[in-house]
Amino acid sequence: MNKQIVIRDPVFGAEKINLFREANLFVLPTFSENFGVVVAEALASFTPVITTKGAPWKDLERTNCGWWIDIGVSPLKVALEEAIHISDEELINMGKNGRLLIEEKYSMESVAKKMILLYNWIITNKQKPDFIETS
Numbered sequence: 001m002n003k004q005i006v007i008r009d010p011v012f013g014a015e016k017i018n019l020f021r022e023a024n025l026f027v028l029p030t031f032s033e034n035f036g037v038v039v040a041e042a043l044a045s046f047t048p049v050i051t052t053k054g055a056p057w058k059d060l061e062r063t064n065c066g067w068w069i070d071i072g073v074s075p076l077k078v079a080l081e082e083a084i085h086i087s088d089e090e091l092i093n094m095g096k097n098g099r100l101l102i103e104e105k106y107s108m109e110s111v112a113k114k115m116i117l118l119y120n121w122i123i124t125n126k127q128k129p130d131f132i133e134t135s
Contacts (some may be wrong), residue, residue, distance in 0.1 A: 020045035024091050025083050029076050030054040040106055043098035048091055050079045061099070065098030 008081075011019060020026065026042035026049045032037075042049050049056050049066035059089075060066035067083070069075040083091075103109060105123035117129040 017045055020047045023047050024088075025050065027051070027076075027080070028055065029071070031071060040102055044102045046092075046095035046099050047082070048094035048098060050076070050083060052076070059099070059101055060098075063097050063101045065094050065101055 008019065009041040020042050023042075023060040024047075024061055026047045028036060028039060028049065030036070030052055031054045033051075036051060036055040036057060039049050039055060039057055043065060049057070049060055049129070050069065050073045051066070052062065052069055054071055055068075057066070057068050061070045071081050086094075114129065114131060118128075118132070121128055121132070
């Protein structure tokens with residue numbers, strides 16, 4: 001594995017997807033993101049992710065496809081050091097886990113199924129979908 005860190009200028013389209021696929025890791029330290037589409041793009045491209053708790057990506061840890069860390073230099077340093085010392089095989093497995101997360105939770109098919117469950121619940125007021133949180 002190449003142990004080089006590269007910070008790129010913005011890229012778009014197919015070039016961006018190709019760069020994700022060539023990368024061993026994608027890092028997005030942020031104070032706040034409403035979703036972080038770039039995280040989903042990286043995961044869909046089989047690339048593990050490190051992002052901060054300013055983005056709603058708790059699933060990174062649950063599905064072993066990345067790190068969801070506290071905001072700050074120290075937690076980022078720890079996560080980067082951990083990622084650098086992980087084997088190529090483990091990073092590949094994490095990338096596969098990330099792709100699976102996107103397919104299962106964020107694909108058009110998955111979202112469409114959830115919308116059907118949501119509308120059925122709204123219409124019938126019966127079985128509440130498990131993805132609905134009420135307080």
